[in-house]
Amino acid sequence: MKKLYTHENHLFVHNAKHFVEEAGICCIVKNAYLAGGAGDLSPFDTWPELWVVNEDDYAAGLALLKKVFEAQQDATDWVCKQCGETNGSAFELCWKCGADL
Numbered sequence: 001m002k003k004l005y006t007h008e009n010h011l012f013v014h015n016a017k018h019f020v021e022e023a024g025i026c027c028i029v030k031n032a033y034l035a036g037g038a039g040d041l042s043p044f045d046t047w048p049e050l051w052v053v054n055e056d057d058y059a060a061g062l063a064l065l066k067k068v069f070e071a072q073q074d075a076t077d078w079v080c081k082q083c084g085e086t087n088g089s090a091f092e093l094c095w096k097c098g099a100d101l
């Protein structure tokens with residue numbers, strides 16, 4: 001096993017896990033419940049970690065996450081054609097009126 005990714009936010013780690021698993025790479029999250037140990041342990045040591053089970057998958061997993069994170073950074077807000085509301089890039093529907101992109 002080899003550590004692929006870590007972040008203090010569980011949502012980021014589980015989001016990364018979703019993308020890696022979707023690509024057919026077997027992975028697990030370690031330290032999922034270690035946050036309560038912060039204080040006795042260094043906070044950084046309590047962050048959840050995403051590990052690939054087979055080290056041969058590490059390079060493919062890393063390349064995949066790099067591609068995903070770069071795509072997320074390139075995403076931009078969009079303006080609804082129906083109501084003119086500005087929506088964050090994470091939304092596929094207008095949060096105000098429900099219209100599609």
Ligand SMILES: [Zn+2]
Nearest residue numbers: 080083094097
């Ligand atoms: Zn709208």
